[in-house]
Amino acid sequence: MGGRDRAGSRHSWLDTLTRSLSRIIAGQHAATLLATDLPADGAVVDLPDWLWSVPAIDTGRKAAGDGGALLLPIQVEHSPGPLLVIPRGAAVDVLWRALGLGIDRAGSLIVHCEHTPLDHDGRLTTGSGTTDGGDADGRGFDPDVTCLTARPTGRSRIRARLSALVRDGQHARWEVLRDLEPYVRSAVRTAHSNLTLELTDGAARLDDTELQTVTDRLILGHDGAPDSPVLRLLNRLITPGQVTNVDLLHHIRRTLRRDAADTLLQHIGDPRVGATVRRFARQTGITDPDRLLVEFRRAYPQSKLGPDRLLRSLSTPLRVADASGGAGRSDQRDHGSADICGNPIGAWGER
Incomplete structure (x- = not known):
């Protein structure tokens, strides 16, 4: 830029x-x-x-x-x-x-x-x-x-x-989206690298098709959606008073980084609280899901974490590995998927 x-x-x-x-x-x-x-x-x-x-x-x-x-x-x-x-x-x-x-x-x-x-x-x-x-x-x-x-x-x-x-304004809108696409793609790849490093130590990575899907979703939105993260960014850029504390370039870069990370998490089904849950599990060493849920709620009372979001947070690394074509797949997963605490996914999901 x-x-x-x-x-x-x-x-x-x-x-x-x-x-x-x-x-x-x-x-x-x-x-x-x-x-x-x-x-x-x-x-x-x-x-x-x-x-x-x-x-x-x-x-x-x-x-x-x-x-x-x-x-x-x-x-x-x-x-x-x-x-x-x-x-x-x-x-x-x-x-x-x-x-x-x-x-x-x-x-x-x-x-x-x-x-x-x-x-x-x-x-x-x-x-x-x-x-x-x-x-x-x-x-x-x-x-x-x-x-x-x-x-x-x-x-x-x-x-x-x-x-x-x-x-001319309609043409210009598409031109801006076209010009922003390389920077959106770069933001997605950076978010992907950071996420897979946190989830699988970089062993499992989404393929180019998956990343392009995330890029398209950032620019065009979901099917039937009235807007998208990039379109919302564009609307802020043309509205007076929306970007005053920083320069436009900084605002664009910061917004693309944030939206790329959020959209990637949505794509793989990871809750917003997912990274915090996994970090808490590693730091405390708690492997029992019920106890982990109780202790996490005590440490983060505002999170309102429930069993479903806890399950999705713990099983995200496996979904990334599966989406990447099985990279990092373990023998344990061949006999029944387990979350990062070693608990069978099916059993925890039924709780």
């Missing part, structure tokens, strides 16, 4: 990501505006979503370029906005706030819709402000701009512009 950039420039990986996120944001707002009564004449105004700044908190090496600090993105919250449809002759007072990376800035700007000459790039300007393009063309939010002017057009063109933004 990113390489070495020149000091004073934007973090390149985050620059690419935020442009795509801005397209998604614009598409969502455009879909909402299409359901409203559009003016006969007016303008579509897409305000930039990201203020680029040197962070005021420690963000590690990602904020360091060759020779100095890099610029990192802070999401800007507009009210109303960031996508506006302004009738001809009207003006909208937009309040904005940029909060994150130890920075908190706020202000306002006025957006007019009226006929005015175009600049040499075909964009409309008032002072240093331009109205179209949002962040998709690489321009970030300028907190010093206090007034913008947009050129009106007819209702059919307004509708066409909004429809195009909706389609």
